[in-house]
Amino acid sequence: MSSIPALLRDRITATPDAEAYRVPAGDGWRSLTWREVGERVRELALGLAALGAGPGSRVSILCSTRLEWILTDLAVLATGAATTTIYPSNTAAEAAFVITDSGSTIVVAEDDDQVAKLRSVQKELPDVTQVIVVDGSPSDDGWVMRLDAVTAAEGDYDAMVDAIGQDDLATLIYTSGTTGRPKGVELTHDNWLYAAGAVRRIDLLSPADLHFLWLPLSHSFGKLLEVVMIDIGVATAIDGRLDRIAENLGAVRPTIMAAAPRIFEKIHNTVVATVRREGGVKARIFSWARATGIRVSRARQRGVRLPATTRAEYALADRLVFAKLRERFGGRVRYFISGAAPLNTEIAEFFDAAGLTILEGYGLTESSAGSFLNRPGSVRFGTVGPPLPGTEVRIADDGEILIGGRGVMRGYHGLPEETAAALEDGWLHTGDIGELDEAGRLRITDRKKELxxxxxxxxxxxxxxxxxxxxxxxxxxxxxxxxxxxxxxxxxxxxxxxxxxxxxxxxxxxxxxxxxxxxxxxxxxxxxxxxxxxxxxxxxxxxxxxxxxxxxxxxxxxxxxxxxxxxxxxxxxxxxxxxxxxxxx
Incomplete structure (x- = not known):
């Protein structure tokens, strides 16, 4: 497999009529098949090519998580161009920096508010020839056109896809960073194909799963999930509105969802605070159930067989407390996946006790987001699990985690000295401090620069x-x-x-x-x-x-x-x- 568009083409051939995406529509949801996705991507790609997108060019996407983000991304890649991601929350100045530093000539913006942001810095964007708005109005001067108008009558889509090489640039993601100016991380088609294939090899997902996606697609974690689901053929329900997560989980009833730890913290804190407020018998039952569940969770992690009395207590705790919590999430969640920041062990054990196991993973934008992941059946909370197949790891003398393998970036865009420092001796220097346990699972203790x-x-x-x-x-x-x-x-x-x-x-x-x-x-x-x-x-x-x-x-x-x-x-x-x-x- 040479590229992400080729991967998509193979997915369409294999399962053309299977559900690919599910999106909000009125009071419900509507679905698209892989065949329908392919038709829209082909149309968009030919339209973008007519506007100048192609090998060596960049297209920036300034948009929240929604179906159009994914369709546009796949279409950009199909032209041979690379996608540059911008968070909708970025200021006009921050957006202008990413657009100019990446050399983007086309920008796809979500709505009129984002277009206004671009207009305010238009003089700083002399190379931008076209702004395309998803939900908004075209402009009289022609600088802004609507996404649904991006079409072309001619062009050879398959020839464009066939011309893409695995080492061609696919994505420029600018690290927000906790310090310093953002750097553009260059990730190739092969970087993403490796990471997606590694997830497939651990048998975490199957085509029978339903994935709920709300994470920012501008972030490498969201982008990885996009490619993984195409590779395996998993249907994805998409809605990036944070205030709708709880409601959507109940309506969609997914089997898999990824999130940043902050989401799990908020869920945990809301449950605990609600029980405290109610007090009385309910609070005592909850406290007993929680303690029982965490005892069971810790025994599972150690591989210890539970005595019959504990199993009976846990069954009662599950009926009285945990089953109700699972129903809040639709009742079908097999696993949550956590990344992007450290997950607190006590919170992880609480969710595991409730039968909602969180598989914590770890990776950097520079390593295509996915390098380590806890595996079902061998979870050890407090660790981010063993490396994904094909990822190599070393712990330097000062404790820094070093990563090697096909997932490691090509480099930082236009920054040869920073690239050389980050990839010294052929290893990605993560800046994180950690250690490996007896089973090869990685435990991260802190940021090297933040101790x-x-x-x-x-x-x-x-x-x-x-x-x-x-x-x-x-x-x-x-x-x-x-x-x-x-x-x-x-x-x-x-x-x-x-x-x-x-x-x-x-x-x-x-x-x-x-x-x-x-x-x-x-x-x-x-x-x-x-x-x-x-x-x-x-x-x-x-x-x-x-x-x-x-x-x-x-x-x-x-x-x-x-x-x-x-x-x-x-x-x-x-x-x-x-x-x-x-x-x-």
Missing amino acids: IKTSGGKYVAPTYLEGRIKAACPYVSHVFVHGDRRNFVTALVTLDMEVAGPWAQAESLPADPHALRGHPRMREEIQKAIDQVNADEASYATVKKFAILAEDFAVETGELTASLKIRRKVVEERHGGTLDSFYDG
């Missing part, structure tokens, strides 16, 4: 502490642990008002986050969670002071990346006064 070194010379892993605090208190949205070159560790905490709000109302506390953050009862709840975490840590790693912020971290304010990871430098700069106050006197 805190206190003024006393002790190293502290901030993301580990942040995850534990979030798991210990359902009212917390984000935690930022600080202390590099300081004499003790401190934290900034933000509230999840979707969870904390109802609790505050039930407790007759202020519902306004500005007032709630300073209330003694709110601080007491956060302090209890921090005390619980501190009890298991060495003294130098304990959080000594904290502050509750009035506003949550957000992508729009620059404190979070598009994949919901904290941009540590931005947070330190924005809240420097609060952080410094911890150490005054």
Whole structure:
């Protein structure tokens, strides 16, 4: 197989009438077959080629997760061009940087708002000859046209596809990064074909599955899922609206869904907070069921056979609590997949106890998103599993994780020195610190550049502490642990008002986050969670002071990346006064 369009063509030949995609339509959903997808991609590809897309060119997509994103991506690739991805949340300046740095000449925008963003920086985009809008209006000057008008009467689609080589550039994804300016990661058709084939080889999915996709397709994780489902022939229900995830899960009833850890944290915290608020018998039953389920989960991880009494207790816990939780997700989920950031172990065990096992994986944009994944039947929470078939791993002397194999990027676009540093000695230097267990599963301890070194010379892993605090208190949205070159560790905490709000109302506390953050009862709840975490840590790693912020971290304010990871430098700069106050006197 030489390219993603060739993979799609083979899928259409193999299962032309099978369901490919399912999309919202009115009050329900409508389906497209692989044959219908192929017809639309062929039409779009010929239209894009007529507009100048072809080998060596780039087309940027500025759009949220929806069917048109995938169809456009596949059409761009079929012309021999490469797709450049832009997050809809990016500012006009950020979008302009990606478009110009990548050399894109065509931009596909989702709606009139995104077109307005481009118009505001049009003078900085002299090479952009055409903007194509999915849901919006064409312009009188011809710079903007509608996607449904992108067609061509002539052209040899199959010849275009046959001309694509496996080493040709397929995707330019700009790493949002927690620090520094974005770099364009060059990923070839072979990079994606390897990663998708590796997932197929571990027998995680089958054509009988139904995949629910909401993840940003601008992110490498979302892009990998797109190619995997074509390779295996899995139908995908698509809706990128975050506020519809819970409703969509109940309606679509998928068997597989991938998500960032933040989604699992929110689900967990909502359930725990709801039970706490109800109190009484329900709360006691939930606590007993949770403890029983986690005991069973840990025994499964160790491969220990459960005694009959424990099996009976778990069956009762499942009937009273866990079965109801599974129904919230449609009742058919076989596995969740988690990536993009570390998943807290306690939260993973809670979901496993409920029969909703989360398979945590790990990969970088630079390694085509998928390098490691826990396998069904041998899950070990706290690890990201063994390497996918064909991926090599080494642990450097300083603990840094090094990755080799066909999934590793070609390089950073236009940045030869950064490429040489990242691919030194033929290995991808991930910047993450980790270790391998006795079964070859990778455990990531922290980011190499994000480890805190206190003024006393002790190293502290901030993301580990942040995850534990979030798991210990359902009212917390984000935690930022600080202390590099300081004499003790401190934290900034933000509230999840979707969870904390109802609790505050039930407790007759202020519902306004500005007032709630300073209330003694709110601080007491956060302090209890921090005390619980501190009890298991060495003294130098304990959080000594904290502050509750009035506003949550957000992508729009620059404190979070598009994949919901904290941009540590931005947070330190924005809240420097609060952080410094911890150490005054």
